[in-house]
Amino acid sequence: MAEFVDLESQDGVRMPWNVLPGTKQESTNCVVPVSAIYTPLKPFPNMPVLPYSPLRCRTCRSVLNPFSIVDFMAKIWICPFCFQRNHFPPHYASISDDNLPAELFPQYTTIEYESPSENSSVPPVFMFVVDTCIIEEEMAFLKSALSQAVDLLPDTSLVGLITFGTYVHVHELGFGQIPKAHVFKGSKDISKDQLLEHMSFFVKKPKPTTGVIAGARDGLSAESISRFLVPASECEFALNSVLEELQKDPWAVPADQRATRCTSTALSVAASLLGACVPGSGARIMAFVGGPSTEGPGAIVSKILSEPIRSHKDLDKDSAPHYHKAVKFYDGLSKQLVHQGHVLDLFAGALDQVGVAELKIAVERTGGLVVLAESFGHSVFKDSLKHVFQSSDYDLGLSTNGIFEINCSKDIKVQGIIGPCASLEKKGPLCSETVVGQGSSSAWKMCGLDKATSLCLIFEIAKKDSSDAISQSASNQFYFQFLTYYQHSSGQMRLRATTLSRRYIAGPGSIQDLIAGFDQEAAAVVMARLVSFKMETEAEFDPIRWLDKSLIQICSRFGDYQKDSPSSFSLSPRLSIFPQFMFHLRRSQFVQVFNNSPDETAYFRMILNRENVANSVVMIQPSLISYSFHSAPEPVLLDVAAIAADRILLLDSYFTVVVFHGATIAQWRNAGYHNQPEHEVFAQLLRAPRDDADAIIKERFPVPRLVICDQHGSQARFLLAKLNPSATYSSDASPRPGGDIIFTDDVSFEVFLDHLQRLAVQ
Structure with a gap:
């Protein structure tokens, strides 16, 4: 996935499909929607800030960008979105092949404008x-x-x-x-x-x-x-x-x-x-x-203590008497604040x-x-x-008063955004009939945004069949432009423009190309936002069934297998971790509401809806690092088999960071060995995970909860709840000496994968 991370470090965008399905039917068959997770204010160290206003296309209002076709003799540029020919104004008179303005440089697909006329900065x-x-x-x-x-x-x-x-x-x-x-x-x-x-x-x-x-x-x-x-x-x-x-x-x-x-x-x-x-x-x-x-x-x-506060069960049965009135009130308040x-x-x-x-x-x-x-x-x-x-190294970069606009090629429509914004109801040819999240608009208000705020944009391919797709444009490229107009933390108004181009593919033989452009981390995050959104808006929605069905469809479309032979099933490395993400998403706090209050569930989903791909992946599938005497710190599988008496484990599940000491390590620590000069190595082993945990906590918002616990201790549940239960009280697998088992009836990942392969090859 390294090249997708590189793309993100250039434009702040991750897309599940980096080669797009070219027709409506193909995109439906792909199950994961054509979408993008975009971080509008992601800091780029060498991004230029231009001290003038942008040049806009006179038809579709998109901003001049490196994908525009420029005729230097006639001083004309052609907009890649609507093919309108636009004249350059007089102050661009000296442009030529070797004298380009910054916004036409091929590497500046993301650029900012700060026009001097508008700098009446208002105090926060x-x-x-x-x-x-x-x-x-x-x-x-x-x-x-x-x-x-x-x-x-x-x-x-x-x-x-x-x-x-x-x-x-x-x-x-x-x-x-x-x-x-x-x-x-x-x-x-x-x-x-x-x-x-x-x-x-x-x-x-x-x-x-x-x-x-x-x-x-x-x-x-x-x-x-x-x-x-x-x-x-x-x-x-x-x-x-x-x-x-x-x-x-x-x-x-x-x-x-x-x-x-x-x-x-x-x-x-x-x-x-x-x-x-x-x-x-x-x-x-x-x-x-x-x-x-x-x-x-x-x-x-109500004020009477004997009346309990609403639970998920009450909300499901519609027996929470105050809930709808309160939501209606805050909906009105949100409209007032956005206005x-x-x-x-x-x-x-x-x-x-x-x-x-x-x-x-x-x-x-x-x-x-x-x-x-x-x-x-x-x-x-x-x-x-x-x-x-605090504006230290981890400055949040709080900005305000943003407006986010989008422009794309004519065969793509926008269904909506799942994330922290409000639709401005700016209707037009870009808007899809189907609405997901904040939709029926090509512009959104972002009253507050910061360096980490990430929006999930859901698109729809509008082309009906592949023959007209190929004949019409020889270039087979789709273009997207994201414009974010916002008040910088310094008080100045700025406009950031990000323009991207993605190749599309249609017709037979496109499967290999689609797989080559599949970003499984971005896909898992889009599915997590979608399933959370559906759980809140659709009455009879069954999240586990929906996720399983989607996963089976993806595996049967993109897997290699002979029909009805589960043992022949294999997935390309581009897709091989996706089932694992889905397994952990089914068990995560976004889908499982048991044991969480409605407040906690709402909190987890709000954070998921505003974070970038890397952070969201940690929420879905936590990372686990093992520290021992025998080797340097190394990532290990999120599995109960990772527990050993002579290991320390560091679990990062985004909201909680757990430092878990194996039984032997805990005994030695309680005996005070780390305070003796001859056991300096042991003291270093105890310190390493704490230092790494502190580093994680320092740069994260909201600050996660730190849990320090020992094997067989009461707080060990923070770790055990996140692990794949490959050894349980009812399974034949006995734990290895010094290991652990989990008391659960949940299926393990191996069983999950077996069922998946059986169903996918049918």
């Missing part, structure tokens, strides 16, 4: 929305994390603070003499107009009779805005003193009830306030929630569920970050929050 805005219905200890953890975050904020950024419990408190940070706050009732729905009225925005200047009230230029006085949003450099003292004095919600909670927590009302107030003060600017609502919402339109459970261009980030610190499953729609459509931890004192929360603001 952070609105902290803080839950106060939490115990004193959690409150202390949260206060200390927030004051650290405030210290790390860029000086120019604007900051606001809202706290909520039974009531919503909007703090006036610009009023420095004494702490001052506006209070709203948590159970009431407050409109934007009521909010502005109540917070005396129109005391000195009457309210305009017509038009929208949005920002300083539309009738809000700048001084009324600066009461609530204050530059970080000026409000540090006011903000810290409010945070220091922050108390647990004072309203008494009866013993048989949950606290009254109005999360939805607080978020609605935050969204309306930002919509009035700073519309269209890069603003983030950062919500810190410590428990389930019980009040207001987004409540997920304003603002992001909702969610930081949840609770053992209980807080409503991530309901909030998912608003966080995902605005491209927000999400972190789920057991407590605000847990390193998963604390380190992730620091990571958001």
Whole structure:
């Protein structure tokens, strides 16, 4: 797969099919859809940033690129998408074969433009929305994390603070003499107009009779805005003193009830306030929630403790009374935030569920970050929050206000995007009838995006038969162009253009070419996003059956075998790991909801939907590295056979990093051998996996949970649950000395493969 990784390091794109099926029927037979996983802001060290505006085709608005055909004599370029002839403007007069502008260089298929005219840079805005219905200890953890975050904020950024419990408190940070706050009732729905009225925005200047009230230029006085949003450099003292004095919600909670927590009302107030003060600017609502919402339109459970919070079973049986109302509310909130261009980030610190499953729609459509931890004192929360603001080597590169557009050859249509964006409903000839994810559009809003944000684009081949495909264009190339217009973290507006070309193949004899261009990692990730999407949107969907059926079809189409002879079955190396990915995907937390709450499942899927291929593959099939005295650290199969008494294993499953000590190693460590000078080698062996685990944790967001455990210990389950159960309590295979068995009725990969071969050759 090395060449696909090289392609990604040039353009940030991975495609399951790098040679495309040329007709609709062929692409249906390929099972895995024609698709691409694209990371719009992937950093490229030598990518030029051009200080002028791009040249656009006058028909389809695509940007001049290395695939355009250029006539240097006539000073004309032909667009590869719609074949329109365009004249070069006068300032391109000197171009020739040996004097090309950067955008025509063949190696610059990805390039950025930063036009000087638009550089009215706006400061970033952070609105902290803080839950106060939490115990004193959690409150202390949260206060200390927030004051650290405030210290790390860029000086120019604007900051606001809202706290909520039974009531919503909007703090006036610009009023420095004494702490001052506006209070709203948590159970009431407050409109934007009521909010502005109540917070005396129109005391000195009457309210305009017509038009929208949005920002300083539309009738809000700048001084009324600066009461609530204050530059970080000026409000540090006011903000810290409010945070220091922050108390647990004072309203008494009866013993048989949950606290009254109005999360939805607080978020609605935050969204309306930002919509009035700073519309269209890069603003983030950062919500810190410590428990389930019980009040207001987004409540997920009633206050009575004896009523349990909804589970997956309740959602399946449609017996979760609050669920649909809450989702409908957050759907409305997501539309409001997308319209304003603002992001909702969610930081949840609770053992209980807080409503991530309901909030998912608003966080995902605005491209927000999400972190789920057991407590605000847990390193998963604390380190992730620091990571958001620290611009160290692992800078997230937070950018805002993006618009993503796509252009492609006329025989390809776009079904939609699965990922953190919202459809702008820009209909046109590019849009397919079939909609997957955010569809019926060729443009999407990305309110928040960062260096790692990756979109999964699903295409449809529109050509009916192969004869007209071959005769019409001798070139048999399909072209794609991805345009991302966004506000860079420096405040400047930029446009990044990525243009790709892929060969297509049609008719008999195309199978070998398709196999040669198959990227099995990208294919596994596309299938994982698709199966998660279908589980959430299709009522009677059976994920295991769908995955198995797809895998059998792929194997019977692309495998080598004699009919009805399973022993003759073999797969090309290009496809040989794909069944293994599917085996682990069937067992993963994206498909198996048993033992996970709806919040956890929603969290896992949100992260899967925004990460690139390399990270997503680790979520589907974790990596396992073995450390021993006899050899250097080496990757081993994700199998129970990897466990040995004299080995240390390091499992990286993306959300959790496990360091697992074999029984003998654990005994020696407990006896303190590593502290004795003559056992320096043992001390190094213990240190190596810890150092590697720290390196993984440092560069990942959200920060994974670190589990350090011993063989036969209670936490060993974090490792055992991910391993292929080749030796179980019921199998004949006895574990080797010092090894382990797994107590499960799951089938092992060998049995899975046997069944697959039997079915594929039929």
